[in-house]
Amino acid sequence: MLTLYGLTNSGNSYKPRLLLAKLGRAFRHVEVNSEGGATREPAFLAKNPNGKVPLLELEDGRLLAESNAMLLYFGEGTRFLPTDPYERALVYQWLFFEQYSHEPNIAVRRALVIYPARAAQATPERLAATLAGGTKALGVMERQLSSHPFMAGECFTLADIALFAYTQDAALAGYDMRQFPHVEAWLDRVRADPGHVPLEWTGP
Amino acid sequence: MLTLYGLTNSGNSYKPRLLLAKLGRAFRHVEVNSEGGATREPAFLAKNPNGKVPLLELEDGRLLAESNAMLLYFGEGTRFLPTDPYERALVYQWLFFEQYSHEPNIAVRRALVIYPARAAQATPERLAATLAGGTKALGVMERQLSSHPFMAGECFTLADIALFAYTQDAALAGYDMRQFPHVEAWLDRVRADPGHVPLEWTGP
Numbered sequence: 001m002l003t004l005y006g007l008t009n010s011g012n013s014y015k016p017r018l019l020l021a022k023l024g025r026a027f028r029h030v031e032v033n034s035e036g037g038a039t040r041e042p043a044f045l046a047k048n049p050n051g052k053v054p055l056l057e058l059e060d061g062r063l064l065a066e067s068n069a070m071l072l073y074f075g076e077g078t079r080f081l082p083t084d085p086y087e088r089a090l091v092y093q094w095l096f097f098e099q100y101s102h103e104p105n106i107a108v109r110r111a112l113v114i115y116p117a118r119a120a121q122a123t124p125e126r127l128a129a130t131l132a133g134g135t136k137a138l139g140v141m142e143r144q145l146s147s148h149p150f151m152a153g154e155c156f157t158l159a160d161i162a163l164f165a166y167t168q169d170a171a172l173a174g175y176d177m178r179q180f181p182h183v184e185a186w187l188d189r190v191r192a193d194p195g196h197v198p199l200e201w202t203g204p
Numbered sequence: 205m206l207t208l209y210g211l212t213n214s215g216n217s218y219k220p221r222l223l224l225a226k227l228g229r230a231f232r233h234v235e236v237n238s239e240g241g242a243t244r245e246p247a248f249l250a251k252n253p254n255g256k257v258p259l260l261e262l263e264d265g266r267l268l269a270e271s272n273a274m275l276l277y278f279g280e281g282t283r284f285l286p287t288d289p290y291e292r293a294l295v296y297q298w299l300f301f302e303q304y305s306h307e308p309n310i311a312v313r314r315a316l317v318i319y320p321a322r323a324a325q326a327t328p329e330r331l332a333a334t335l336a337g338g339t340k341a342l343g344v345m346e347r348q349l350s351s352h353p354f355m356a357g358e359c360f361t362l363a364d365i366a367l368f369a370y371t372q373d374a375a376l377a378g379y380d381m382r383q384f385p386h387v388e389a390w391l392d393r394v395r396a397d398p399g400h401v402p403l404e405w406t407g408p
Contacts, residue, residue: 049344050305062290066304069296076289085280086266092273100270100303101254140253 002027004203005047006054007034011107011165012067013054014199018161019074022195029202035115067165068095071158080158090152094159101140105133107166110173131174138170138180145182149189156193164190168199206231208407209251210258211238215311215369216271217258218403222365223278225408226399233406239319271369272299275362284362294356298363305344309337311370314377335378342374342384349386353393360397368394372403 002020004027006013020027032038032053039051048055048065056064056073064070072095075081082088109130112122141163144151151159168187171177177184190196206224208231210217224231236242236257243255252259252269260268260277268274276299279285286292313334316326345367348355355363372391375381381388394400 049347050301058290064290064293064297066297066300068300069293072296073289073293085277086262086268089268089273089277092276093268093270096270096272096300096303097254099300100308104304104308143253 001059003030003057004028004054005030005032005044005057007032008200008202010034010053011110011169011199012052012103015067015161015165016054016056016070016074017201017203018165018197019071019080019158020203021197021201022080022193023074023078024195025074027203031202035111035117068099068158068162071095071161075158080156080161082152082155082157087153091157091159094151095162097137097140098159098162102134102137102163103166105130105137106170106173106175109134109175110166110169113173127174134170134173134175135179138167138175138177138183141167141186142180142182145186150186156190160186160190160193165199205263207234207261208232208258209234209236209248209261211236212404212406214238214257215314215373215403216256216307219271219365219369220258220260220274220278221405221407222369222401223275223284223362225401225405226284226397227278227282228399229278231407235406239315239321272303272362272366275299275365279362284360284365286356286359286361291357295361295363298355299366301341301344302363302366306338306341306367307370309334309341310374310377310379313338313379314370314373317377331378338374338377338379339383342371342379342381342387345371345390346384346386349390354390360394364390364394364397369403 004016006029008031032044034053038044039053045051047063050065052065054067054070056070064073081091109127112118112127148154150156151163164187167183208220210233212235236248238257242248243257249255251267254269256269258271258274260274268277276285285295313331316322316331352358354360355367368391371387
């Protein structure tokens with residue numbers, strides 16, 4: 001059986017869980033408390049030298065890191081990844097946008113705000129920088145979603161799964177979502193897509 | 205003809221140029237001085253609301269952002285992107301590693317060090333954080349390259365193009381490359397792959 005090593009409360013760990021739920025594929029969830037240092041232990045580093053969750057282990061023991069790489073791996077040949085080369089490239093575009101411009105602000109600010117152990121890192125400068133960067137990223141999403149129902153265009157794709165993971169908690173992380181009504185409406189559309197499961201779900 | 209908007213000296217802008225050179229595909233290079241604020245001007249933001257180069261404009265005017273999305277778009281069906289699902293997923297993995305764990309440290313530190321206008325941002329804390337983060341990323345590459353000739357395994361792929369872009373300037377950015385002999389040997393293997401062009405090359 002597939003094994004997903006992840007922290008339940010991590011949006012990155014949630015992404016492959018959400019896709020596997022939609023695809024009806026069974027997997028085993030193994031909790032790894034990355035906030036408590038478990039990803040820096042030798043046994044975990046032997047599996048992922050970059051020391052991050054999620055980590056996927058295939059039935060034959062082969063390993064794959066990076067949440068968005070897992071989405072592309074499982075999404076191939078499904079309704080979540082277009083076959084048209086340009087439409088597919090737009091999915092790639094938004095997956096890289098998510099990891100470069102969105103997650104390092106919104107996910108990081110969420111962690112600074114919600115995890116007590118991060119309090120020392122939650123300096124005014126860092127909170128301000130992630131607020132500004134995340135607000136800019138949400139503005140880019142707002143603009144796209146003001147003229148398209150989904151991030152990569154007309155259909156729900158892997159780009160929506162990736163960007164939903166942390167955008168759903170942007171208000172919790174301190175972003176003023178009243179500035180982004182199209183993003184708020186899109187969050188509801190993502191939740192309405194068949195097979196949706198919440199962040200807390202860790203498998204069948 | 206394809207148009208690539210980019211800053212010649214940007215490693216991200218160089219990635220699609222290097223791939224197009226290897227593929228022998230003609231394109232028009234349009235210099236956009238992102239370091240001078242050109243990506244924040246309304247005419248550019250109308251093309252890429254995220255305000256970043258590189259930006260690709262297809263013959264019919266359709267646009268694509270994100271350097272690694274361009275690599276996947278042009279790489280499809282070529283020797284640079286495997287067809288085996290798992291081998292392909294490893295390419296994805298390293299492309300996301302590059303944008304999340306490598307570029308935000310090594311490319312950012314390179315910019316802080318080489319662009320005079322960035323001097324005010326080059327605080328001791330920022331230089332130390334990017335030195336630590338980039339050294340960790342280079343260590344992950346060193347470990348992979350100690351047992352494989354290329355980042356995704358046995359063959360040269362898009363992952364090598366993406367990671368070469370800024371690793372080639374890691375010494376300039378202040379990283380001690382004597383710690384990473386396998387990375388140094390890999391840089392030479394990348395330069396020896398057919399069709400290589402240097403960062404300064406902006407088209408035929």
